[in-house]
Amino acid sequence: xxxxxxxxxxxxxxxxxxxxxxxxxxxxxxxxxxxxxxxxxxxxxxxxxxxxxxxxxxxxxxxxxxxxxxxxxxxxxxxxxxxxxxxxxxxxxxxxxxxxxxxxxxxxxxxxxxxxxxxxxxxxxxxxxxxxxxxxxxxxxxxxxxxxxxxxxxxxxxxxxxxxxxxxxxxxxxxxxxxxxxxxxxxxxxxxxxxxxxxxxxxxxxxxxxxxxxxxxxxxxxxxxxxxxxxxxxxxxxxxxxxxxxxxxxxxxxxxxxxxxxxxxxxxxxxxxxxxxxxxxxxxxxxxxxxxxxxxxxxxxxxxxxxxx
Amino acid sequence: xxxxxxxxxxxxxxxxxxxxxxxxxxxxxxxxxxxxxxxxxxxxxxxxxxxxxxxxxxxxxxxxxxxxxxxxxxxxxxxxxxxxxxxxxxxxxxxxxxxxxxxxxxxxxxxxxxxxxxxxxxxxxxxxxxxxxxxxxxxxxxxxxxxxxxxxxxxxxxxxxxxxxxxxxxxxxxxxxxxxxxxxxxxxxxxxxxxxxxxxxxxxxxxxxxxxxxxxxxxxxxxxxxxxxxxxxxxxxxxxxxxxxxxxxxxxxxxxxxxxxxxxxxxxxxxxxxxxxxxxxxxxxxxxxxxxxxxxxxxxxxxxxxxxx
Numbered sequence: 280x281x282x283x284x285x286x287x288x289x290x291x292x293x294x295x296x297x298x299x300x301x302x303x304x305x306x307x308x309x310x311x312x313x314x315x316x317x318x319x320x321x322x323x324x325x326x327x328x329x330x331x332x333x334x335x336x337x338x339x340x341x342x343x344x345x346x347x348x349x350x351x352x353x354x355x356x357x358x359x360x361x362x363x364x365x366x367x368x369x370x371x372x373x374x375x376x377x378x379x380x381x382x383x384x385x386x387x388x389x390x391x392x393x394x395x396x397x398x399x400x401x402x403x404x405x406x407x408x409x410x411x412x413x414x415x416x417x418x419x420x421x422x423x424x425x426x427x428x429x430x431x432x433x434x435x436x437x438x439x440x441x442x443x444x445x446x447x448x449x450x451x452x453x454x455x456x457x458x459x460x461x462x463x464x465x466x467x468x469x470x471x472x473x474x475x476x477x478x479x480x481x482x483x484x485x486x487x488x489x490x491x492x493x494x495x496x497x498x499x500x501x502x503x504x505x506x507x508x509x510x511x512x513x514x515x516x517x518x519x520x521x522x523x524x525x526x527x528x529x530x531x532x533x534x535x536x537x538x539x540x541x542x543x544x545x546x547x548x549x550x551x552x553x554x555x556x557x558x559x560x561x562x563x564x565x566x567x568x569x570x571x572x573x574x575x576x577x578x579x580x581x582x583x584x585x586x587x588x
Numbered sequence: 589x590x591x592x593x594x595x596x597x598x599x600x601x602x603x604x605x606x607x608x609x610x611x612x613x614x615x616x617x618x619x620x621x622x623x624x625x626x627x628x629x630x631x632x633x634x635x636x637x638x639x640x641x642x643x644x645x646x647x648x649x650x651x652x653x654x655x656x657x658x659x660x661x662x663x664x665x666x667x668x669x670x671x672x673x674x675x676x677x678x679x680x681x682x683x684x685x686x687x688x689x690x691x692x693x694x695x696x697x698x699x700x701x702x703x704x705x706x707x708x709x710x711x712x713x714x715x716x717x718x719x720x721x722x723x724x725x726x727x728x729x730x731x732x733x734x735x736x737x738x739x740x741x742x743x744x745x746x747x748x749x750x751x752x753x754x755x756x757x758x759x760x761x762x763x764x765x766x767x768x769x770x771x772x773x774x775x776x777x778x779x780x781x782x783x784x785x786x787x788x789x790x791x792x793x794x795x796x797x798x799x800x801x802x803x804x805x806x807x808x809x810x811x812x813x814x815x816x817x818x819x820x821x822x823x824x825x826x827x828x829x830x831x832x833x834x835x836x837x838x839x840x841x842x843x844x845x846x847x848x849x850x851x852x853x854x855x856x857x858x859x860x861x862x863x864x865x866x867x868x869x870x871x872x873x874x875x876x877x878x879x880x881x882x883x884x885x886x887x888x889x890x891x892x893x894x895x896x897x
Contacts, residue, residue, distance in 0.1 A: 365686050365740070373682075373736070377674050377729075413723040416742070420686075423739040427682070430732040431674070433725070434859065550743065 280504070281305040283346045285331045285379070286353030287324060288315025290455050290463075291394065291447075294497050295350060297321040307344050309336065310353060311371075314459055331375035341382045349391040350500065351379050354425075357462035358398060358550045361421035368420045376428035380435045387439070392503050395429050395444040397489070397518065397555055398422035406522070407489075407558040410446070410514045419550030429514060436512035443503055448518035448557055452493030452577060453584055464488060464525070465581070468532055473585055476540050478533075482547030484526030489518040489556035492572035502566040509565065518557035519570045531575065535582035589813070590614040592655045594640045594688070595662030596633060597624025599764050599772075600703065600756075603806050604659060606630040616653050618645065619662060620680075623768055640684035650691045658700040659809065660688050663734075666771035667707060668857045670730035681733035682740075689744045696748070701812050704738050704753040706798070706827065706864055707731035715831070716798075716867040719755070719823045728859030738823060745821035752812055757827035757866055761802030761886060762893055773797060773834070774890070777841055781849050782894055787842075791856030793835030798827040798865035801881035811875040818874065827866035828879045840884065844891035 282299060286292040287308025292315065296306050306324040309331060320326045325344075329336030331353045354372040355361060361368040376393065383391050400408050401416035417423045432442040451465035460467050468478045499517045533540040562568050591608060595601040596617025601624065605615050615633040618640060629635045638645030640662045663681040664670060670677040685702065692700050709717050710725035726732045741751040760774035769776050777787045808826045842849040871877050 365690070366683065369678075369683060369686060374675065374678060377678060381674070415722075415724070417739050418743060420740065420743065423736050423743070426739070427678075427732050427736040430726050430735070431729065434727060434729065434732070 280347045281307070281344055283340065283344070283349045284308045285349070285351045285375070286310055286315060287326065288312055288317060288319045289352060290493065291450065291496060292350070292352045293319035293321060294454055294493055295352070295500050296324050298497055298501060300324060307340065307346070309340060314356070314456060316456065319454070330371070332370040332378060334378055337378050337382050341386045345386070346388045347390070348504065349379060349383055349388055351376060351391060352394045354394065355421065357459070358419035358421045359461045359548045361419050361424070362549050365420040369424050372421065372424035373427050376431055380431060384435065384440055389439060389441065391432070391440070391442045392500065393428060393432055393442060393444045395425045395446045395514070396422065397446050397448045397516070397557060398552065399426040399429065399446065400555060402552055403555055406554070407520060407556050408516070409558045410516055410561055418552060422550070433512045438511055441508045441511050443508065444514045445499065445517045446514060446557070447496065448489040448491050448516070450493055450496050451490055452581060454493060457585070465490065465528070465578070468529065469581065469585055472532060472536060472540050476538055478529060478540060478542040480525060480529065480542060480544045482525070482551055484529065484544060485524060486551070487522040487524045487554040487556065489521060490523055490528070490574055490577070491517060491519045491570060492577040494572050495570040499562065499566070499568050502568050506566060515562040515565070516557040516559050517562060518559050519574065520557065520559055521574065522554065522556035523574060528578070531578045532582060535579045537586055589656045590616070590653055592649065592653070592658045593617045594658070594660045594684070595619055595624060596635065597621055597626060597628045598661060599802065600759065600805060601659070601661040602628035602630060603763055603802055604661070604809050605633050607806055607810060609633060616649065616655070618649060623665070623765060625765065628763070639680070641679040641687060643687055646687050646691050650695045654695070655697045656699070657813065658688060658692055658697055660685060660700060661703045663703065664730065666768070667728035667730045667859045668770045670728050671858050674729040677729045678733050681730065682736050685737035685740055689740060693744065693749055698748065698750065700741070700749070700751045701809065702737060702741055702751065702753045704734045704755045704823070705731065706755050706757045706825070706866060707861065708735040708738065708755065709864060711861055712864055716829060716865050717825070718867045719825055719870055727861060731859070742821045747820055750817045750820050752817065753823045754808065754826045755823060755866070756805065757798040757800050757825070759802055759805050760799055761890060763802060766894070774799065774837070774887070777838065778890065778894055781841060781845060785847055785849050787838060787849060787851040789834060789838065789851060789853045791834070791860055793838065793853060794833060795860070796831040796833045796863040796865065798830060799832055799837070799883055800826060800828045800879060801886040803881050804879040808871065808875070808877050811877050815875060824871040824874070825866040825868050826871060827868050828883065829866065829868055830883065831863065831865035832883060837887070840887045841891060844888045846895055
């Protein structure tokens with residue numbers, strides 16, 4: 280199958296590309312390398328450097344290749360950075376989606392899978408939050424743009440162009456960019472820990488998150504490849520279903536380390552959600568998917584891996 | 589008071605500008621004249637031709653003037669056109685809002701009032717719909733971009749930058765552009781009636797809308813000028829509170845005309861809501877505003893006015 284992966288040099292995109300190449304698929308990838316790294320792009324993928332919000336970049340790709348599936352994973356993925364450059368955030372997360380929708384329809388691509396985020400829920404009042412929760416009050420520019428993209432997909436989906444938006448919760452695991460200290464709670468803490476053996480936590484330790492391992496995320500993305508969709512547009516949570524307090528993540532990181540680690544608390548970042556965790560029962564029901572990596576194992580292995588480097 | 593009105597050459601912007609000039613305010617206006625007409629800009633307003641999604645246009649304006657209030661009324665306002673050019677729609681309705689927020693904050697403008705739309709409700713299940721309704725499923729690109737703008741305002745508002753988003757229902761009245769046959773239900777029908785004495789209705793006559801006269805809209809916009817806001821960000825419906833079936837609008841137009849008018853029904857346009865009307869009780873409570881022009885009078889006067897021309 281010929282598949283386009285946007286954001287192929289990123290954490291999720293590169294992991295997915297590697298898997299799909301291993302299964303014998305024909306992978307084309309695009310990435311502007313603003314956060315992704317060229318060395319992440321797996322051998323065998325056809326790579327183009329460019330912006331997904333750039334019409335001409337996409338035009339060349341769609342004219343050259345006949346895609347059967349698009350994974351749109353590219354985008355600015357830090358709530359914090361979205362406050363510093365809201366226009367770039369809107370372009371990379373929303374304009375890109377609009378362009379891709381247009382090209383998919385023009386070139387009869389039957390399916391598109393979109394990386395959305397649990398951030399669209401804001402401070403959800405019903406936990407674990409499910410996809411049917413309606414009072415969406417996004418708290419960051421990032422979340423606003425992702426929600427708009429979901430809405431664009433909903434409006435454009437039909438039996439000839441089926442789309443899925445996955446609301447990813449906090450993804451962690453091998454391959455995260457430890458040089459970007461503004462996105463990925465686990466990778467931020469891990470990077471600090473490795474660099475200075477001190478973790479600085481922006482905000483309360485009582486905040487809680489739903490951490491999902493990259494392996495489980497990739498399995499979820501793969502599950503969407505072949506199965507027929509019952510609905511032309513569908514939103515799914517991709518999460519572990521377990522709340523973990525930030526202070527417990529810190530303890531686990533500290534106990535997993537071979538070194539003595541200190542930590543300190545400071546002010547929170549704007550647009551940060553206090554606590555959220557999700558229900559994955561809809562995705563489980565429709566795609567027979569279950570998260571498999573336990574948080575304890577996932578974190579321990581990750582610390583081991585990075586402390587070895 | 590020095591006031592910026594974006595979309596000053598448009599239906600609402602020009603009407604507001606005229607009123608505020610009459611009250612002795614200092615009015616600066618910007619418009620790209622894509623839909624608005626230069627002859628609409630009232631004498632006495634300081635006018636700049638330009639796009640509100642263009643950083644440099646806004647930079648010049650904010651550097652030159654010290655605004656105390658911004659009315660952001662510019663934007664592509666047709667659901668139908670938003671399907672033909674979603675990227676332009678996103679830029680004119682959403683990127684423009686982001687830029688204006690940034691400039692207002694940078695130049696310490698204390699208040700911004702935004703023209704949103706009842707389209708953000710989609711097919712609301714509770715009628716009359718109020719601002720607390722949560723299950724927002726926008727059906728057009730236009731509505732997606734407006735909803736995103738509301739969210740950007742919510743995130744950015746604080747005691748030093750207070751904002752209000754007005755969800756306008758179907759505005760009609762003198763000053764509507766009768767040359768644009770893709771926006772404004774009343775003006776579309778009126779234009780057809782005057783040109784060919786035949787009205788073509790896209791979609792069912794059983795659909796219903798909440799029509800609000802331009803005079804009442806301008807009173808609402810004026811009411812927001814001086815009163816202190818209780819909350820830093822607030823959304824209000826601006827509507828009549830009355831549902832009117834499309835077929836009844838047609839009858840009223842026909843009976844108001846001096847000529848024999850025919851009508852015919854055809855297929856609906858994409859993203860059209862079936863039926864909606866709103867509750868204005870929140871705005872009434874906070875700003876002592878009430879719609880005053882009856883629909884019958886409003887339509888009769890309008891037909892008389894345009895048939896005279």
